């Protein structure tokens with residue numbers, strides 16, 4: 001577990017940020033200039049805050065009150081930057097083993113094989129970085145960071161320099177990294193779809209302060225987060241499991257609120273997914289609507305309503321999950337929406353996180369099962 005509580009003053013900017021990041025992938029998320037780089041530089045030991053504490057798994061990196069400061073080279077923090085920063089004259093194998101003081105032990109060679117396999121870079125070991133794609137270089141850079149046996153990993157926008165195809169290629173490796181290494185990973189990104197796909201915990205920063213922190217689904221279904229993201233990006237993330245691929249090719253998904261159907265051809269029964277449901281794509285009806293093309297209609301209860309500059313954001317409980325719907329003030333008044341009321345949420349679009357993987361637009365007439 002990483003525990004951070006630091007203060008730093010620059011001319012025109014004050015950072016005062018406290019949060020903890022458990023094992024798993026914690027995304028540090030916030031607008032440009034909100035203090036993300038200042039925080040990760042302080043954790044890496046590249047800069048010293050004015051005051052505060054930083055601790056990883058009980059090891060004190062910095063404690064101003066106790067005058068403790070562990071220099072960067074003794075922190076054992078793996079750092080992955082936007083650009084892979086590999087040595088161009090060394091092969092991939094040599095890059096991976098660079099500084100590999102541990103390389104002669106049997107455990108080390110097992111680790112090497114395991115990490116090479118986890119990052120899918122076995123076939124690249126004899127190449128030099130010049131002969132790798134951007135995504136491959138990043139996988140090697142991540143492999144190198146893990147091979148240094150870090151206490152934790154810091155990743156500063158590791159996909160920002162890649163095009164969408166390369167991003168999609170690397171995301172499954174980041175998921176494996178998150179699920180198999182049990183390292184705390186602090187990951188900086190501007191991309192909501194990366195957060196949706198990867199984050200187990202989200203720390204939202206605004207002007208040097210932590211404005212929200214917690215499990216991803218909770219943070220994204222919070223109206224306060226929605227207003228920070230803006231209504232075009234606001235939306236909940238819910239978990240789903242693929243139950244079956246039906247005869248017409250639609251995948252039937254089980255969520256805690258009921259079944260959903262998705263036209264996603266690459267899904268396999270049993271797969272666990274994260275779905276992103278944008279607030280602007282959720283309509284509300286008092287009765288289960290009939291004769292409409294939307295396939296995904298789920299019974300829900302209104303938890304609360306909050307005003308936005310453009311309308312009303314409705315927070316809905318759907319089983320144990322929470323989703324958001326952004327509607328006009330006139331609609332909210334006409335339907336007399338209030339907390340506790342039962343409604344039917346019509347999901348125009350459900351996308352598998354990240355949004356770039358696939359988007360399902362339902363086209364069939366509603367079936368009786370679709371109302372479940």
Ligand SMILES: Nc1ncnc2c1ncn2[C@@H]1O[C@H](COP(=O)(O)OP(=O)(O)OP(=O)(O)O)[C@@H](O)[C@H]1O
Pocket residue numbers: 010011012013030031032033034035036037038039
């Ligand atoms: N060494 C410094 N001296 C003075 N001001 C600094 C210094 N480093 C950062 N700042 C200021 O601190 C604020 C936060 O910067 P920081 O780089 O941490 O933000 P960020 O969230 O990482 O932004 P971005 O997403 O653009 O990388 C900015 O206003 C920046 O100008």
